[in-house]
Amino acid sequence: MKLDHTHDVAAKSWLESANRSDTPFPLQNLPFGVFKRAGTAERFRGGVALGDQVIDLGALAEAGVLSGLAAQAGDACAQPTLNGFFGMGRQAWRALRHALFALFGQHADSARVAALRPCLVPQSDAQYALPAQIGDYTDFYTSIDHARNIAALLRPDGALSPNFQWMPVAYHGRVSSIGVSGQQVRRPHGQRIAAGKREPEIGPCARLDYELELGIFIGVGNEQGARIPVGSADGHVFGLCLLNDWSARDIQSWESFPLGPFLAKNFATTLSPWIVTMEALAPYRAPWTRAAGDPPPLAYLSSPDTFETGALDIQLEVALETAAHRHNGIPPTRLSRTNFRHQYWTIGQMVAHHTINGCNLRSGDLLGSGTISGPTPQEAGALIELTQGGTAPIPLPTGETRSFLEDGDVVVMRGWCERDGYARIGFGESRGEVLAAKWD
16 A cells, blocks of 8 residues: 555645644545435435535535546445445545545635535534445454453463464454444343352343454455455455444353354444545554564465554544533543554454455455454453453542443544654544343
8 A cells, every 4th residue: 555645744625624633534534434414314325524524425426526437436435335336446446535635635726616515514414324234244353462351351371262373363243233323232131140150140231341443344355265365455455443342241251152252242333434444544554563482474364565564553542421421511531542553463364364265255344353452451442351350440530430331321432543744534433322221
């Protein structure tokens, strides 16, 4: 993924809100989503975030300001989902990015600006939907710090599973319960077993948790029976969003052996509405390393690019807003902050491993990165780690404490990239609210 003029930190937009230092959506970002004006009967269509506005790609296509491959890509984005656009591939993605960069750059003439202003919708007026029709969802387990933290809590010897350092471990999740930021999550019921008991009971989850992850949207898939080499994987990934993998820890600990999580995970997954493209993330690539003494990846999981630019420097944080925060006008309390570059396995390795057996990925498929935790306690990506399995509750400025999530809590996830010489770009946020359990 090469750098070009769209990554120039000096580039500005004629839309002033895109030039503010605090915007997550400067001209260098241009993330994609699906929206409509809230409270209207409009159909959902593709949009791009710029400053405090949404570029309405449906209106842009009708305005006739795009040409060539960019026009074809714009037409594909005018649909209720972005699957068709994803499937067009990197040339089309890049053509539309470059066209938008030129149209909304500061050098556009006054006539062009006048023609484009009707194609903008304030983000405050927008209602978002999932950006793609997600056919399949696979959730990975790729943070060695998270794995070690969990092993220390759950295994007497604190040892990692023997396969963790040899392959990106994953399980298949549930598509029907994936929602977009603002999702209300009903506390799930399930079987759990109390300490010292021999028989399980059915009831609402008492140890509800979040998991800080990134969602990885597949752009171009592969034929069944063919694999995607790790060195080619980037060409198959459209971009990344924030992902909250809600987890019912008491249900999970009882049901997971021998086949892994089921009801503990399939009740809800929350995505942020904007997908930051791999093109926009190019300046934040970083070397990927393995600790001395760790086994080297097998050949199908290794390429020169893996080591040179396989990691991504994405800063992430989780904050909690309780009912008391809202009542007292207190902003959400940050619980942790970490970085995606700590992950033990890269995105390219996840894609390569997913297809090594000939599994066919399709445009719009979603991969979860797995919980993103760093090497220090303050970088943990889930409450089960931060509170040592619930034994060390977190004090909040409201006077409350939290071991696990309570009804009325709102989990807020944010992400951004910054590097000297480049613009700061953001992912926006993913918000999800916990509702009380309901049996009937």
